[in-house]
Amino acid sequence: MSNxxxxxxxxxxxxxxxxxxxxxxxxxxxxSGNDVADVPCGACRGCCRSSMFIHIKPKETQTLRRIPxxxxxxxxxxxxxxxxxxxxxxxxxxxxxxxxxxxYEDRPQTCRDYDCRIFAATGISVDQQTQPEIAQRVQExxxxxxxxxSREEDRILKEAAAFLGKNRELFxxxxxxxxxxxxxxxxxxxxxxxxxxTAEMRQDASGLSDAAIADAILIALSxxx
Numbered sequence: 005m006s007n008x009x010x011x012x013x014x015x016x017x018x019x020x021x022x023x024x025x026x027x028x029x030x031x032x033x034x035x036s037g038n039d040v041a042d043v044p045c046g047a048c049r050g051c052c053r054s055s056m057f058i059h060i061k062p063k064e065t066q067t068l069r070r071i072p073x074x075x076x077x078x079x080x081x082x083x084x085x086x087x088x089x090x091x092x093x094x095x096x097x098x099x100x101x102x103x104x105x106x107x108y109e110d111r112p113q114t115c116r117d118y119d120c121r122i123f124a125a126t127g128i129s130v131d132q133q134t135q136p137e138i139a140q141r142v143q144e145x146x147x148x149x150x151x152x153x154s155r156e157e158d159r160i161l162k163e164a165a166a167f168l169g170k171n172r173e174l175f176x177x178x179x180x181x182x183x184x185x186x187x188x189x190x191x192x193x194x195x196x197x198x199x200x201x202t203a204e205m206r207q208d209a210s211g212l213s214d215a216a217i218a219d220a221i222l223i224a225l226s227x228x229x
Contacts, residue, residue, distance in 0.1 A: 016144050019044070020121050023147040024154040027125070027161065030192055033117065041119040049103055050137030051118050055095035057088045060112045070107040071099065121145050122188040125158070126165035130184055157195075164198040165191035167217065174218035179225060197224050 020026065021044070033041060060067055060076070062085030068076075071089060075098050079086040089112070092098050099106050105115075120138050123130050124145040132139045149155045168191055172180050181187050201217050 017146045018046070018141070018144040020124060020145040020147045022154070023125070023149055023158050024151070026121060026147065027157055027192070027195070030119065030122065030125075031195070034189065034193060040116045043119045043121065048137070048141055049100065050135070050141050051115075051120065052097045052100045052105065053095055054135040054138050055091050056097070057090055058097065058112050059114050060087050060089060062086060064113060066110045067107070067112050070110045118185075121147075122192065123184065125161060126188045126191045127162040128165050128169070128184050128188045128191070157199075160199045160202065161191060161195050163202065164195050167198065167214070168194075171214050171218055174215055175222065179222065194221050194224060197221060 029042070059079055059082075060071075062068075068087075075089050076087040077090070078084075079088045089098070097105075099111075105111055120130075120141055122128075123138075123142040124147065130139040130142055147158070149158065165188065168180055168187060181190060197220065198217070201212060201220055204212060
């Protein structure tokens with residue numbers, strides 16, 4: 005069975021792949037911390053033109069060799085050696101030349117990890133004003149669902165993301181990010197736990213309070229480090 009996600013289809017649609025395969029791959033990538041997201045970008049360069057600061061770690065030596073030092077500055081709140089690369093007056097990455105990444109083979113890990121399908125998967129919104137190209141692409145993504153289980157995974161992931169967004173007051177201020185990318189990543193990271201907790205709620209007539217779910221998520225986050 006191959007079905008489309010008809011909830012947010014725009015006039016133009018772009019295949020995002022099988023939802024379950026995407027979810028498992030993204031979870032594995034987040035655990036390893038150094039995989040490359042296989043995103044069918046095509047001609048889209050939205051993430052390169054959306055006024056993003058790119059985090060580069062000290063161990064990314066080849067990347068650092070390719071970027072002029074004048075374009076880098078210390079990353080606030082990060083250990084020494086972690087830097088950010090800014091953007092030009094057009095909001096574009098300075099390494100984007102003639103609409104192509106000029107250091108693609110040595111691009112930062114942040115760029116390798118970035119996958120705007122995570123917004124379509126979690127239902128988290130992108131700022132239309134500051135990132136219009138990404139917002140448009142997110143509206144165009146359409147996942148395939150090969151099974152009932154796949155659709156259930158989609159539903160639960162969106163519920164997990166919505167729970168984080170609606171219950172910020174149940175968490176310490178530092179624990180739930182305001183940045184949409186980080187919030188979407190967090191939703192994927194806690195997806196399995198949230199799935200187990202909501203399954204427990206369905207089995208237990210007394211259910212679990214939102215506060216109890218938040219506490220369980222906090223414990224899991226502390227274990228993730």
